[in-house]
Amino acid sequence: MSKAHTKTTQHSNPMERNLSLCIVIAFLVPFSTLSSVNAEVTDISTDKQALLALKARVSHDPSNILANNWSTSSSVCSWTGITCAGRHHRVRALNISNFGLTGTLPPQLGNLSFLATLTFRNNSFYGSLPEELAHLRRLKHLSFSFNRLSGEVPERIFDNLPNLEVLALHFNTLQGKLPLTLSKCKKLQELSLSFNFFTGTIPKEIGNLTQLKWMYLGGNKLQGTIPKEIGNLT
Template identity: 55%
Template sequence: MAAVTNVTTDQFALLALKEHIKHDPSNLLANNWSTTSSVCSWIGVACGVRNRRVTALNISYLGLTGTIPPQLGNLSFLAVLAIRNNSFFGSLPEELSHLRGLKYFDFRFNNFHIEIPSWFVSLPRLQHLLLKHNSFVGKIPETIGYLSLLQELDLSDNQLSGTIPSSIFNISSLEILDFSGNQLSGSFPSIAFNMPSLFVIDLSDNGLSGGLPSNIFNYLPSLKFLFLSGNMLDGEIPSTLSKCNRWNLYPYR
């Protein structure tokens, strides 16, 4: 039998996060996140109109330092989770994989010096996965390519290594792909499926080598921006480039 959850469950989850904050320079959470008021009135919290459950948590740009508690995985109605431009560190608890309704995950500009966890594949509704500038290490999980609704994938400015998973280019909904500023190696992946929405590919400042696949642009009809500078690529630009949206295309930076 599944555990019954309600707004009290959400309150406990957010109070657990408050307890994991080591530094709150403006005392915003310390003073505002209080049991004397509804969680729906707390800074950075938004609730659904009908059920009054927490649907969004956005505590970006607050200068916070702390870790992410596993209790956040109990926010079962959460669609938006954003902690951009803080100093969070430590692990990303596997309990976050319980957030099955999550659409927007923004942890950019924090200090997660860890491997990107494989449990993101458990978030079937995820549309934006934004992990820029965190010192993430290791390889890009192949399972990210199974997020069939993903629109924006930003893993730039980390310390990721290894090759680019070919599964990434199976996501037909993808619009923006940014892996720039890492230590990725190997060749540019071949593309064998149509990607009608992809208009930005940024793989600059890595260690990619070899040439571009001759058929790469057959499957990218909406491509406008292709950034490949700072690699070790060679060979000719495929003639199929003309099949892209040429009036707005900037092939190299």
């Protein structure tokens, strides 16, 4: 092979590679963008899949409420315990209290992004609280009281719940320390964590919850002194 031909070949290879790379990028970018957009789009079908994930986790439904009523053939907004509202027509309230249900809580609950009320009072749900609840930025009322939930309460849950007004977790078997991140829930008015197995001290950061009207911490294994910052809760 001549030197001239070799030189021409060496000069053409980078150009060919760049051209091929540009073609590949031009082909892939629209699909990458589309995937990103699709990942962010949520609608009532998102809520439906989250609720069906919850139904699949229920192992005992004594009145067959979910089994018979939460049907894929009917509108989510007509299901027992579900309230839809707003111009987006999304699930705003999930209240399945007093149904005698047994099961665990799926992480998909965090996909109910328009939820303002989440109430599972007086059932037999067990296992841990999913940290995906941190995604429910619109949540105002969260109640899992009178169940059999266990383990520590994930600190991350309260990192991003700026609208939470009521937190009721009393009468479970939760343990560990009281989450310091509770102090980020500036609108909290009622805090009920009594009759669990919480240990450690009462965090002084609770004194930052200046909207708090009710606080129940009895029936735990807390120790130490009552922080003087509690006096900020006028």
